[in-house]
Amino acid sequence: MKYKFTDEWLDLVDENDRVIDRMLRSEVMKKDLHNFRAVVGFVKNSKGQLWIPRRVKEKIIYPLALDMSVAGHVSSGETYDEAFEREAREEIGFNGAYKFLGKLTPQDGTCCFDHVYEIVSDDEPRYSSFDFCEAFWLYPVEILSKIDAGEACKSDLAFLVRYFYLSE
16 A cells, blocks of 8 residues: 545634634645644543554554544644544544544644544544554553653553543
8 A cells, every 4th residue: 555645725814713824735745834723532441541543664654653532634724523524534444423632732742733523422433544554442541651661652642541531
C-alpha cells in the first residue's frame, strides 16, 4: 500500500482560537506551526480500556506509532464537531453518539488547538487499513507503561491519556 498525502487548507488561529489566516497543511508542518485546529477521540469500553491503534508504516509522520482512536486536522471552514464526525467515519467507520471531553491548546501543553471527544463502545472498531495496521484495548496505565518502555507514539498521546483518564 502506498501512502498518498492529500494536502488540505487549514485555518490558523490566534491565542483565543479565532481564525486569522489559512495555510496548506504541508506549509504548516514545514514551518512547524502550532496554531492550527485538530480533533482527537478515544474509544472507551465498559472496562475502562481505551482502543489504541498503531499507524501504518507508510504514514509520513509517526509511522508505526501508537495513536489516539481517532485524530485529524480540522479543515479550513469546518467546525471541530464536523471534523470529528468525518474523521471517525473515515478512520474507524463510526457514525454514532459521542461526547465532548474538553478543549486544550498549546498553552496547556498540546501541539495545537485540540477538541477531545470520547466514544463509549464495547465493539471493536473496524479501522481503515489506510490509517492503522493493528490495535489494542489497553487500560490508561498500560498505555503509559508502553510509552515509558520506549514504544513509539504520537506526540500528544501520553499527555491526553494522563489529562483525561488519570486525573479523575
